[in-house]
Amino acid sequence: MRPLxxxxxxxxxxxxxVRARRYGIVVVAEGRLVAVWMWPLPKLLAWPEVVPVGRRYHARGPRDRCRLYYxxxxxxPNYLALRYVVSAAGTSLxxxxAALSVLDAIAQIKGSDALLCDIANSRISARLMARWGWQAHKPGRMHRNYIKRFYGKYPPIDWSWASHGAPTPP
Known part of the structure; x- marks a missing residue:
């Protein structure tokens, strides 16, 4: 039995x-992969959604660090859902x-057909999402859903975030 x-x-x-676990957190700092934490339960709610902390929540976090919850x-099972992104003020593009590139690599390892996300931040434009390979999916009034399709054809991954360099293909 696997640990929790x-x-x-x-x-x-x-x-x-990575292939065996369904829920994870990608942690990237200063453009490099720190870790992928595997969790036994999915990400459902976040602190800013429960308590109205606003901008103070992001202002206090560690600089140049990003966490993606998937x-x-x-x-x-052929899809990965990007559930939440947490970054602090001062996190670089x-x-x-790099965090998104790690998520692409995880999708490739798992053999996922696509990535899905629901964007709540109004500063993220449809044009930016299109530039990064995402397409609008099931548009609605309250949600901006996007999909990044692979179906076996994965984009070349920039392995510069990996401290050990590019791995040999599986």
């Missing part, structure tokens, strides 16, 4: 763990892009 919590710091070496839904 596991940590992967090298995606190539920990590919079997789930692999039981009903749709390079760190955020």
């Amino acid at each position: 919590f596991e940590t992967v710091t090298d995606l190539a070496a920990g590919a079997d763990i 789930n692999q839904p039981w009903r749709f 390079a760190t955020f892009r």
Whole structure:
């Protein structure tokens, strides 16, 4: 039986763990992968959604650090859902892009068909999402859903975030 919590710091070496676990947190700092924390439960709520802390929540966090929470839904095992992103004031675009690149690598390891997300931040434009390979999906009044489709054709991954360099393909 697997432990409830596991940590992967090298995606190539920990590919079997990543493939087996449904819920994780990608942690990137200063443009480099720190770890992928595997959790037994999905991300459902976040502190700012429960308590109205506003901008103070992001202002206090560690500088240039980003966490992406992802789930692999039981009903749709071929998809990964990007549930939540947490960053502090001062997080660089390079760190955020590295975190998204790690998520692409996880999708490739798992053989996922697509990534899905619901964007609540109005500062993230449809044009930016299109530039990064995401398409509008099931538009609605209250939600801006996006999908990044793979279906076996994964984008080349920029492995600059990996401290050990690019792994050999699986």
